[in-house]
Amino acid sequence: xxxRSNFPFMKRKLNTAMEPVINFxxxxxxxxxxxxxxxxxxxxxxxxxxxxxxxxxxxxxxxVSAASAAFPAWSGMTMKARxxxxxxxxxxIREHTDKLADLIVLENGKNKTEAVADVAKGNExxxxxxxxPQVAQGKTLMxxxxxxxxxxxxxxxxxxxxxxxxxxxxxxxxxxPIALVLGNCVIVKPSEKVPLxxxxxxxxxxxxxxxxxxxxxxxxxxxxxxxLIENPAVTAVSFVGSSPIAxxxxxxxxxxxxxxxxxxxxxxxxxxxxxxxxxxxxxxxVASSFGASGQRCMAASVxxxxxxxxxxxxxxxxxxxxxxxxxxxxxxxxxxxxxxxxKIVGYISASEKGGAxxxxxxxxxxxxxxxxxxxxxxxxxxHKNSSDAALTEEIFGPVLSIxxxxxxxxxxxxxxxxxxxxxxxxxxxxxxxANWFTSRFRAGMLGVNVGIPVPREPFAFGGLYGTLSKYxxxxxxxxxxxxxFTARVKITTRWPAPNDAEIGGGPEVADSGMVVDRANFNxxx
Numbered sequence: 001x002x003x004r005s006n007f008p009f010m011k012r013k014l015n016t017a018m019e020p021v022i023n024f025x026x027x028x029x030x031x032x033x034x035x036x037x038x039x040x041x042x043x044x045x046x047x048x049x050x051x052x053x054x055x056x057x058x059x060x061x062x063x064v065s066a067a068s069a070a071f072p073a074w075s076g077m078t079m080k081a082r083x084x085x086x087x088x089x090x091x092x093i094r095e096h097t098d099k100l101a102d103l104i105v106l107e108n109g110k111n112k113t114e115a116v117a118d119v120a121k122g123n124e125x126x127x128x129x130x131x132x133p134q135v136a137q138g139k140t141l142m143x144x145x146x147x148x149x150x151x152x153x154x155x156x157x158x159x160x161x162x163x164x165x166x167x168x169x170x171x172x173x174x175x176x177p178i179a180l181v182l183g184n185c186v187i188v189k190p191s192e193k194v195p196l197x198x199x200x201x202x203x204x205x206x207x208x209x210x211x212x213x214x215x216x217x218x219x220x221x222x223x224x225x226x227x228l229i230e231n232p233a234v235t236a237v238s239f240v241g242s243s244p245i246a247x248x249x250x251x252x253x254x255x256x257x258x259x260x261x262x263x264x265x266x267x268x269x270x271x272x273x274x275x276x277x278x279x280x281x282x283x284x285x286v287a288s289s290f291g292a293s294g295q296r297c298m299a300a301s302v303x304x305x306x307x308x309x310x311x312x313x314x315x316x317x318x319x320x321x322x323x324x325x326x327x328x329x330x331x332x333x334x335x336x337x338x339x340x341x342x343k344i345v346g347y348i349s350a351s352e353k354g355g356a357x358x359x360x361x362x363x364x365x366x367x368x369x370x371x372x373x374x375x376x377x378x379x380x381x382x383h384k385n386s387s388d389a390a391l392t393e394e395i396f397g398p399v400l401s402i403x404x405x406x407x408x409x410x411x412x413x414x415x416x417x418x419x420x421x422x423x424x425x426x427x428x429x430x431x432x433x434a435n436w437f438t439s440r441f442r443a444g445m446l447g448v449n450v451g452i453p454v455p456r457e458p459f460a461f462g463g464l465y466g467t468l469s470k471y472x473x474x475x476x477x478x479x480x481x482x483x484x485f486t487a488r489v490k491i492t493t494r495w496p497a498p499n500d501a502e503i504g505g506g507p508e509v510a511d512s513g514m515v516v517d518r519a520n521f522n523x524x525x
Contacts, residue, residue: 018049018050018196019050020037020050020051020052020053021040021050021051021052021053021195021196021199021219022052022053022219023053023055023059023063023216023217023218023219024199024202024205024215024216024217025059025062025063025066025213025216025218026066026212026213026216027205027206027210027211027212027213028212030059030062031053032053032054032055032056032059032219032220033055033056033058033059033062034053034054034055034056034058034059036053036054036056037051037052037053037054038051038052038053038054038192038221039051040052040107040192040193040194040195040196041193041337042106042107042109042373043107043108043109043333043334043335043336043337043373043374044109044327044333044334044369044370044373044374044375045370045372045373046338046372046373046374047372049106049107049196050195050196052192052195052219053219053220054192054219054220054221054224055218055219055220055223055224056220056223056224056227057223057227059218059220059224059227060187060218060224060227060228060231061227061231063187063216063218064158064187064228064231064233064234065233066212066213066216067158067185067186067187067213067214067216067233068157068158068185068233069213070185070211070212070213070214071155071157071158071184071185071213073211074183074185074211074213074214075154075155075157075183075184077183078133079132079133079136079181079182079183080133082180082181082183083129083130083131083132083133083181085208085209085210086126086129086130086177086180086181086208087130088207088208088209089126089177089204089205089208089210090123090126090127090130092204092207092208093119093122093123093126093201093204094123096200096204097116097119097120097123098116099200100115100119100169100197100200100201101115101116101118101119102115103168103196103197103200104118104119104168104169104194104197105327105333106196107168107193107194107195107196107197108165108166108168108193108194108197108333108336109293109327109333109334109335109336109373109374110292110327110333111326111327111328111329111330111331111332111333112327112328112329113329113330114291114292114333118167118168118169118170119169119170121167121170122167122169122170122171122172122173122174123173124456124457125170125173125174125177125178125457125477125478126173126177127457128177128178128457128458128478129177129178129180129181130181132178132181132182132482135458135482136153136182136482136486138150138151138152138153138488139151143492146494146495146497147492147493147494148492148493148494149490149491149492149493150490150491150493151488151489151490151491152488152489152491153182153482153486153487153488153489154183154486154487154488154489155179155182155183155184155485155486155487156184156235156236156259156485156486156487157184157185157233157235158184158185158187158233158234158235159175159179159184159185159186159187159234159235159236159237159238159485160186160187160188160189160228160229160234160236160237160238161174161175161176161179161186161187161188161189161237161238161239162188162189162225162228162237162238162239162240162241162249163188163189163190163191163240164191164240164241165191165193165194165336166292166295166296166297166336167296168190168191168194168196168197168198169197169198169201171240172188172190172198172201174238174240174461174476174477174481175238175476175477175481175485176188176215178477178478178481178482178485179481179485180210180214180215182482182485182486184236184485185213185214185215185216186214186215186216187216187217187218187228187234188215188216188217188218189217189218189219189220189224189225189228190217190219192219192220192221193336193337195217195219198217199217202215202217225249226252229249229252229253229256229258230252230256234258235258235259236258236259236260236484236485237249237253237258237259237260237261237262238260238261238262238476238484239260239261239262239263240262240263240297240476241262241263241264242264242265242394243264243265243394243420243468243469244264245264246262246263246264246265246470246471247262247264247468247471249262249471250262250471250472251471253472259472259473259484260471260472260473261462261470261471261472261473261474261475261476261480261484262470262471262472263297263462263463263469263470263471263476264420264463264468264469264470264471265297265394265396265420265422265468265469266297266298266299266301266394266420266422266423266463266469267301267302267392267393267394267418267419267420267422268298268299268300268301268302268420268422268423268424268425268443269300269301269302269303269304269411269414269415269418269424269425269441269443270285270288270300270302270303270304270424270425270426270427270451271304271306271411271415271424271425271426271427271437272285272303272304272305272306272309272312272427273306273307273408273426273427273428273430273433274306274307274309275428275429275430275433276312276427276428276429276449277427277429277449278311278312278315280427280449281312281427281449282312282315282316282319283319284427284449284450284451285300285303285316285400285427285451286316286319286320286323286378287451287452288300288425288451288452289301289303289320289378289398289399289400289451290320290323290332290378290398290400291332291452292333293332293333293334293335293376293397293398294395294396294397294398294399295335295336295340295396295397297422297423297463297469298422298423298445298452298453298454299396299452300400300425300451300452301394301395301399301400301401302391302400302401302402302403302414303316303400303401303402303403304402304403304404304405304411304414304415305402305403305404305405306405306406306407306408306411307404307406307407308404313359313382313402316380316400316402317359317360317380320360320378320380320400321360321378323377323378325365325368325369325375325376325377326369327369332377332378332398334373334374334375334376335374335376335397335398336374337374338374340374340396340397341374341375341376341397343395343396343397344376344379344395344396344397344398344399345363345376347389347390347393347395347397347399348361348362348363348379348381348390348399349363350388350389350390351381351383351388351389351390351391351401352381354385354388355384355385356381356382356383356384356385356388356390357381357382357384358379358380358381358382359380359381359382359402360377360378360379360380361377361379362376362377362378362379362398362399363376363379365377376397376398377398378398378399378400379398379399379400380399380400380402381399381400381401381402382402382403382404383401383402383403386403386414388401391403392418394420408433408436408437411437412437412440412441415441415442415443416440416441416442418442419467419468420443420463420467420468420469421442421443421444421463421464421465421466421467421468421469421470422443422444422445422463422464422467422469422470423443423444423445423446423447423452423453423463424437424441424442424443424446424447425446425447425448425449425450425451425453426438426441426446426447426448426449427449428448428449434448434449442464442467443463443464443467443469444462444463444464444465444469444470445461445462445463455477455478457477457478458478458479459478459479460474460475460476460477460478460479460480460481461475461476461477461478461480462474462475462476462477462480
């Protein structure tokens, strides 16, 4: 059915009253059976801009039942047919990028340029999913004389993605498009802090032609997440969030014998050598540290300066001090909620009390756009003790910790001792120096003169297994997602050889010099 009238987001103005955000089940808006709602707050002023469903287990079970019913027909389509629908979705996202970006600014606080990039990067994964008929092919090989073996990818069934607040569009798109084109039915649980963007996306899901039950949204908090993970029909779970919760999700899924990838937090280190390009390094360090207000798992939070390079530090401080807070292009937006602001300020104050030097203090920003918002300015701390909490723990805010090291070995020792393993970067003008560091960094995504080394398709996103940055199986995008959202089925085939009478000629001559395949036990005892 055409349910477009149920989705006012693409038509309404942001300053008009917003209807409650409810669940998207079977291509329709469905009120929560719990009857409960949560406030959606604009972080720039802490004003309520809407409400969102706080769903319970019954709501989740309803979505899972719809997905299970839709799976046979959806998975029975050719991958090419599913990709054709995804291609329409890709075009609709491009058409409505500006409206989606406005919603991201409203509920998340990103500046408009960052919000547009959020949509564009997510749509890049949608574009990659459209190529899966050519990319996700199986293999065929004659493994023995008369014996062929092939493998094919089969969808898992009903899968779920539980996503955070910091990228309302991009992170759900890391998994959903690939899982869908591969033939799975997807249930997304957006962050209750930023439900507006993905609810607007549901209108585009319908307009693209996705059948009912194939893609669904269920809103809520921890109870909703637990219900999704524990539902027996949900075969795989992807999660992005904090490390403690990622570990809990992974352990629960393991106990239920479910496939899981759970990405946690980060403490990303940048290392600047004396020969680094000064202007490029300064620009990149500031953008990496304070873009998205530091609320991204790829943000630079530690700068290790090798040797005496006070000029670099001074220029980083100067450039960061020139950043303006706000939500216009190029400005630094608010952090997501008052609790986050309090946590960030606490780390800065503890560092100061412990003897660190506050080179740039953003705890009390000048002329905030709204005094009631969650505003901070960039903060830069020069540490004297390598064990300071702000230097070793995830802060998730606009704070850059700087520490001077004597040599390369000391820099690597500090980076390697970090319990996280998401990203690291080396700034240098020499290839040999870069290779020395990249071969020794303890992180899953590395940069050379790139402070935000996010892999782009076809390369997969994910930190290093065995650290606080990643739990579970594989990576979360691109080739990693193809492997995660499918089961490889291997088919071995042997057809009886035709006899002489069928061929209509003389007996065939056996190949001479053939090595006997003693590993072929087909038909033998």
